[in-house]
Amino acid sequence: MRLRYHADAEVLRHHGIVRAVPADRDPYQLLDVPRDASSDQIKAAYRKKALENHPDRNPGDAAAEERFKRISEAYATLRDPEKRAWVDRGGAASGRPAPDFRTVDWQDVFREAEVHVRFPEGTPRTGNAVFDALFGAMTGMLRTQGVLPGEDRSVDLxxxxxxARVGGAATVRISGTAVCAVCRGTRLEEDGRPCPSCDGRGFRKGSQVEVAVPPKVRDGVTLRLRGLGGPGRPPGDALVRVRVQLPPGVRRVGDELHVDLPVTPLEGRDGTSTRVLGHEVRVPPGTADGSTLRIPGGGLAGGDLRATVKHRVWRGFGRRLRDMMRP
Ligand SMILES: [Zn+2]
Known part of the structure; x- marks a missing residue:
């Protein structure tokens, strides 16, 4: 049994889908129905077992959750004439091509048997690759159909x-399937025609969102774009983690920015003024090597900028040359 799971896990790794019902799980036995059971008998047997083992009725009971998945899979197999015929002819052991579980409409499966499915904690995990993938696909399907809440999506910006200082617009691309940012999931354009960005589906892969970055943003802050994450009811949020790219030689300490300011020894003695990271900085006469000038609000999110004066002949001249060429 363990070996077969490994084999299935291999299939999953290569194809990302469930291709076959393992032959050792006879769906008739799982549902406790005879092999010539009618579809109504099968449905009634499934409904009874599904309600007994339902995740809502057995919170935190992994064994019940596992039974629920197995009988749901068994029912989804037997209610489909093509899949049932495949099982009747010997299933995986027959060597015939297996039915494709991607075509299972789980919402239909549960609705037909009047089993209400809601997984409040998201996708149940069992450690069994086959079932996790099967139910992962199922919950994904239920989410896009608005039966389950959508997942949050994280994206780096x-x-x-x-x-970071004055704010501005930036574009992020949300990975995976997410609510369409053009129609915000309404599926329609303003004039009532289907949204061309998502073909009227309300969600799409690789949704692009223009983010308004607020001024005085902190490094590492997360901006929450409500309702632009994974599809579902309610839809998830897109969480944009903001990173501030600092110019070379600039260090961040909390919200403060620290930088070295090279001056020639003569400038240190007589004083000078220059620009540091866009701020006008006055170096007073008699400024010693290693002393620090503080520029309030020159850092991130209202933090200070600290410039450590370094008496350096050549780097000081280089800085002065750049100052003189500045427009
Ligand atoms: Zn759209």
Missing amino acids: TIDLKT
Whole structure:
């Protein structure tokens, strides 16, 4: 049995789908019905067992959850004439091509048997690759059909220092299937025609969202785009984690930015003024090597900018040259 699971896990790894009902799980035995049972008998047997083992009735009971999955799979197999015929001819042992579980409409399966399915904690996990994939696909299907709540989607966004300070627009691409950002899941354009971005489905892969980055944003902050995550009812949120790309030589300490400011020894003695990260900084006369100038609000999110004055002949000249060429 363990070996067969391994084999199935291999199939999953290569195809990402469930291809076959393992032959050792006879759906008739699982549902406790005779092999010539009518579809009504099968449905009644499934409904009874499904209600007994329902996740809502057995919270936290992994064994019941596993039984629920197995009997649901057995029922989904036997209610489909093509899949039932495959089982009757010997299933996987017959060597015939297996029915494809991607075509199972689980919402239909449960609705038909009047079994209400809701997994409040998301996809149940069992450690069994086949069933996890099967039910992962199922919950994905239920989500897109609005039966389950949608999942949040995380996305990273790197912005430059200027955008971090004054805000601005940035585009993020949400990976996986997410609510269409153009119609926001309404499926329609403003004039009532189907949304061309998602072909009127309300969700799509690789949805692009223009994010308004607020001014004075913190490095590592998460912006929540409500309702733009995975499809479902309610839809999930897109969580945009903002990273601030700092220019070379700039260090971040909390919300403060630290930078070295090279001046020539003469500038240190007589004083000068220059620009540091877009801020006008006055170096007073008699500023010693290693002293720190504080520029309030020159950091991130209202933090300070700290410039450590370094008396360096050549780097100081280099800085002064850049200052003189500045428009
Ligand atoms: Zn759309």
